[in-house]
Amino acid sequence: MSIYIKNVLLDEKTTNILIHGNKIAGIGIDIEQPTGANVIDGQGKAAFPTFANSHGHAAMSLFRGFGDDHNLGDWLNQWIWPNERNLDPEIIYWGVRLACLEMIKSGTTAFADMYFFLPDAAKAVEESGIRAILSHSFVDLHNPDMAKSVRKEVEGMESIICDWNSSHERTKLSIAPHAIYTVSNETLKFFAEFCTRHNLIYHIHMSETLTEVENSLKENGCRPYELMERLGILEQTGSRFIGAHSLHLSPEEIGLIGKYHCNVAHNPNSNLKLASGHQFFYNELRDAGVNVALGTDGCSSSNNLDMIEAAKVMSLLQKGWRQDPLSMPAPETLKVATRNGFTAMGIDAGELSEGHLADLMLVDLNNIAFVPNNNSTSNLIYAAHGDCVDTVICNGNIVMQGRKVAEEENVIREAQRVVKKLITVRPA
């Protein structure tokens, strides 16, 4: 099956894009329309790669706006944990469908996730038509008995993970240690060995708060990334490592992340909203050769999955705290939000040129953010929001056209239904 996108704006020039199967087969004004192709009229539209959301907790979309503006302890103890006990496969399934719908509607076709009930979550992503790496998140609270049961649980998941991964192209399963302060060194290492044996992404919250760093210095005598190196994990996992947040870093740690070619998933909105910090070392990481990707984090902390908004905040925040209006210009911001995210997930997309996977979107140039269209990349990053996206293609398949997504009304209705099963405790 071929898709032929005719007369579309790309890099400020009108061109045609041809997709064969799941790949971009050619781009150029001379590329002709093949017989039998599905033709999309690109007039009044601009093509961009889709976004890759490099860190989140998709099913937590159901907690959107629940318990905002409380301190972390109250939020977890009184709002989230008592209700997370209600989680079941059906709630997860519709929560992930809701998240996928929101991502598609704002131009995202891949995400790296950490949560629970992997098979149900993966089914929801498969049926939504986009890509994800879904990692089951574990803690052992540095308790040897818990560590033993985590190990047993992971061993029980081994064949499920391997079977799924060998039979699915767009969705991959993995396991994720939550963070160094909730997972013992032995379990961190066990996970690294497991992920390396099966060639899986090792996704972990790293250096999100100053407290985490201070406690590591106290307990381990070194900073979080130094601990990960000491445990051999950075070397072992390398480019399969995604360190979510990575906000409070020393120059030495930045050097380590670069040395082992690890990935960092930056979540500017979440970091601001939870007051984790606002001075993310983008330039320093980039200059150390680190692949920095962008994430939204879960909807209970950020509170949407719109990568365009996240990209704007990321760029503006760099300019702001560095006092440099030339920091992170629009094209570089776009690359971080697209290509770098796919790279972190080991997916060859995020770049519109021949041979790459066909993950792309068309934005509506009559959306007011593109009026006038003096510079389409600038308009996308600095003026637009997700609603400018008209058409989304993932892996060569159209998942949204004219802003219509299959089963949209049903997904919204079911999400509204299951949230009543999920949230049974509402503090005054």
Next chain:
Amino acid sequence: MSIYIKNVLLDEKTTNILIHGNKIAGIGIDIEQPTGANVIDGQGKAAFPTFANSHGHAAMSLFRGFGDDHNLGDWLNQWIWPNERNLDPEIIYWGVRLACLEMIKSGTTAFADMYFFLPDAAKAVEESGIRAILSHSFVDLHNPDMAKSVRKEVEGMESIICDWNSSHERTKLSIAPHAIYTVSNETLKFFAEFCTRHNLIYHIHMSETLTEVENSLKENGCRPYELMERLGILEQTGSRFIGAHSLHLSPEEIGLIGKYHCNVAHNPNSNLKLASGHQFFYNELRDAGVNVALGTDGCSSSNNLDMIEAAKVMSLLQKGWRQDPLSMPAPETLKVATRNGFTAMGIDAGELSEGHLADLMLVDLNNIAFVPNNNSTSNLIYAAHGDCVDTVICNGNIVMQGRKVAEEENVIREAQRVVKKLITVRPA
């Protein structure tokens, strides 16, 4: 003419809203539908006050995305100024229509503006159906000859301004000194007297950059707001004073702004993007009794007019730089973006209760930012963007319903046409 909004969510409860003429006549589940009223079905919608955008340059929408990611000097000298010479009444008219369209589509019904060609700008606002205070911006570059011609020009505008203001309800004209570094003390005082004589808003850029403050200390021996007090302007203009930006303030200046009941227009996106600063003293100003309002600034610096985005960034930035996740909760953020902006402009709107002006909007609860709707204010501020707004009412008139605005396609087409007359110089 009456409007009856039936079964709408307001403060998380279902109610009815009755509008008579240009005012809210009643709110309550017991309020019955009057005969002949225009009935709006509020089911699946939530009502909020509309936004008041307290600082901007509306016609600069036509420069959206033009010359981004350059330093200020290059941007002004090579990109903006050579093209601003092309400005004419037609360009201004369609530029302001475009800005009004964008504001209506994201729930804004009033804005305080600084630019040129007042009558054409005012005509565009009148025809768009919303409110504005449009101030002609002047500089004299501390040059006595220029000061003389500014004074002459202002005197020539006196009858135009007075005639317009006495015959128009929604739009008011005024004059604005650009800033203390571009306007001499004599002209600053002359403007204050003029504005006071005619009961006009005195809108000025204040303390936007550290350089401005440092230069004032050098040249005036005091900080910008201290200069304005010394000149008697704060006392004279009082609650008619809007100090746009007001970013770099001493505790003493914050005290002065509070003492004279002046207004501050905070523009978080512009301040970040231009790297003017990110630590706005919201709490300190509020606690000093200052009416702090929110603005987007012009599209050439921020680059959209979406007050929902601006409100989110304002709130998140406070939490971020103060390292306090409890700073600026959603309801307070909403008040700053709505009620406080109207107050700064001397308009009794921004509050949904009986007797206030009927400026309000209905948001679509099936917009994904409101799914699920655990807390509608939280969803509006932290999850939504302008596209959630379904219906906008200004001064008792419907200006958008079902996201349809009168003449929308025409405004977009004409804006796209006149931008070609405006932008004739495009640096490589």
